[in-house]
Amino acid sequence: MLRTTPALGVVLPGDGNPSPEPLDPGIARLSRLLDAARDVLLVGHPDPDVDCLGSCLALAEALEGCAERVQVVVPPPAPVLYSWLPGFERLQAAPFPCDFPLVICLDVVGRERAAGLEGVQPGAVVNIDHHASNTGFGDLNLVDPEASAAAQVCLRILDGLGLPISPTIATDLYAGLVGDTGGFRHSTSARTLADGARLAALGADPVAVAARSYASIPETTLRLVGLCLAGLRSELEGRLVWAVVTAGMLRRSGAEMPEADRVPDLLKSIAGSELAVLFRQVGPRRTRISVRSDLVDAGRFCAGFGGGGHRRAAGAEISLPLTLAVRLVREAAERALARPLLLRTGPPG
Numbered sequence: 001m002l003r004t005t006p007a008l009g010v011v012l013p014g015d016g017n018p019s020p021e022p023l024d025p026g027i028a029r030l031s032r033l034l035d036a037a038r039d040v041l042l043v044g045h046p047d048p049d050v051d052c053l054g055s056c057l058a059l060a061e062a063l064e065g066c067a068e069r070v071q072v073v074v075p076p077p078a079p080v081l082y083s084w085l086p087g088f089e090r091l092q093a094a095p096f097p098c099d100f101p102l103v104i105c106l107d108v109v110g111r112e113r114a115a116g117l118e119g120v121q122p123g124a125v126v127n128i129d130h131h132a133s134n135t136g137f138g139d140l141n142l143v144d145p146e147a148s149a150a151a152q153v154c155l156r157i158l159d160g161l162g163l164p165i166s167p168t169i170a171t172d173l174y175a176g177l178v179g180d181t182g183g184f185r186h187s188t189s190a191r192t193l194a195d196g197a198r199l200a201a202l203g204a205d206p207v208a209v210a211a212r213s214y215a216s217i218p219e220t221t222l223r224l225v226g227l228c229l230a231g232l233r234s235e236l237e238g239r240l241v242w243a244v245v246t247a248g249m250l251r252r253s254g255a256e257m258p259e260a261d262r263v264p265d266l267l268k269s270i271a272g273s274e275l276a277v278l279f280r281q282v283g284p285r286r287t288r289i290s291v292r293s294d295l296v297d298a299g300r301f302c303a304g305f306g307g308g309g310h311r312r313a314a315g316a317e318i319s320l321p322l323t324l325a326v327r328l329v330r331e332a333a334e335r336a337l338a339r340p341l342l343l344r345t346g347p348p349g
């Protein structure tokens with residue numbers, strides 16, 4: 001799944017896959033696009049995680065000197081969980097405006113995860129990401145499937161553009177790295193650690209970011225996690241572990257859906273679990289799944305449901321009510337565990 005092309009590949013429109021070209025011509029093109037556009041819109045995906053937000057906010061601050069107007073928009077609701085990120089106040093949780101001459105999507109896998117792009121001027125979409133399953137939907141695609149986080153791709157781009165990295169930019173990017181690697185526990189390479197060290201040298205505080213990420217959990221989050229874990233199911237001799245988040249659980253805990261983000265990793269952390277699935281009831285006929293596995297290719301598993309992601313962590317949204325989605329995914333999980341794609345060796349992903 002993970003491509004072995006050079007560290008950063010440029011995807012040209014339409015081909016859908018990163019080519020082995022180096023990134024630098026892509027950064028040069030981005031530089032020209034930035035010169036031509038006075039207004040820049042930065043866009044994140046629905047339920048943005050800390051990598052998505054950190055990348056957006058870091059790039060927004062970095063571009064302030066180059067553009068007249070820089071706006072950061074993610075689909076509502078506002079991800080208050082991450083309000084500690086520097087620059088969070090500039091974030092707008094709203095449908096995004098389409099009158100911008102340049103739109104940069106960050107950590108967005110495919111066009112369907114950035115609803116609203118259809119109104120944007122042709123040639124104006126830049127796609128900055130690190131997912132191996134990225135569809136290359138931009139007019140310019142800066143996609144590095146070897147990067148641990150979109151934040152790492154941003155760091156390389158800022159370097160390429162010759163933009164200075166302030167302590168607040170470094171903090172946003174470092175937070176993204178921490179978030180997408182589970183605190184440097186997975187998807188981590190020597191390059192990840194080297195970039196983390198560099199960001200720390202530039203002013204990110206590793207202890208403060210770790211404390212914000214792992215030791216300041218809102219009470220509502222812990223109540224929601226408790227409700228989820230109380231109902232977890234362990235099957236196939238513990239190899240398959242799954243749980244659900246229902247609208248009722250959100251009401252009872254007072255939590256928002258993104259607060260369930262911790263649950264998939266907790267499910268996977270159970271000894272003996274090989275495939276963990278969290279089902280989220282996002283509508284009467286819509287269920288989102290988050291999959292974690294070190295045995296099955298999670299990205300490929302989720303692609304079977306129209307989603308994608310990484311080898312060990314991926315997700316999808318299924319147009320079915322919760323109970324039917326559970327049945328469908330459980331059957332697929334059973335089949336996948338019967339014939340796993342062995343992933344116990346190889347580079348991190």
Ligand SMILES: [Mn+2]
Nearest residue numbers: 051107150180
């Ligand atoms: Mn990411």
